[in-house]
Amino acid sequence: MVLSARGLGKDFAGFTAVNGVDLDVEHARIHALIGPNGAGKTTVFNLLTKFLQPTRGRIMLLDQDITKVKPDKIARMGLVRSFQISAVFPHLTVLENVRIALQRPNKLATQFWLPLSSLDKLNPRAEELIADLGLSQYRDTRATDLSYGRKRVLEIATTLALDPKVLLLDEPMAGMGGEDVATVASIIADVAKTRAVLMVEHNLSVVADIAHHVTVLQRGEILASGDYETVSQNPQVRTAYMGTED
């Protein structure tokens, strides 16, 4: 188990947005968090990354209690949310973007007086990441000229530069067309071979295809949890999604 939450809860001025949520995210698995609008998915993400402080409950990351740890430290401990660091610079190339992302863990980011050539030592790792994510042919393409789907892949590449143990993806398929969805889904499946992935995703066919475990939230509480097959047969889940058990 890489990331666990027990009895996680959040109240906003008397309104309970999340209550009694238990989650276990395992190494080399994709865990999907699904549920109707307003179910509390984003709030759970914000609690896990400590953007919000939980009202109740406990969060463990790799055997360390992170319930009271600050968000910047959480990322350094290996729990990284995609948008957190995925500042993709539109006018820089794919290679340049990945190199900049690699500067962070290498602490070169703060040494701005170093000559540009000192970044060259990051090239092999940058090329490797770019190749892993199928971006080699776009290595010298400016981010702004990439398709929407490839921009998301570049974002994932810059996130992976931190070498996270757990990657949190917030609706990675949002706004994407069919071909991009397939590409990004297969990249996420690949990325998850060596790390844990927790994703909020509305596209249920992607969830069915790549998630090993699914947790369904409704009104801030867990309605069902298990593999997609089991969860999708659950009458309460069907009612929550369709308003009917049929």
Ligand SMILES: Nc1ncnc2c1ncn2[C@@H]1O[C@H](COP(=O)(O)OP(=O)(O)OP(=O)(O)O)[C@@H](O)[C@H]1O
């Ligand atoms: N800062 C806040 N203050 C008050 N209420 C909030 C706050 N943030 C979220 N909520 C409420 O908590 C509930 C859960 O919201 P949340 O955004 O976590 O749901 P969600 O499952 O991510 O929804 P969606 O799928 O629409 O993104 C909603 O009723 C929302 O209005």
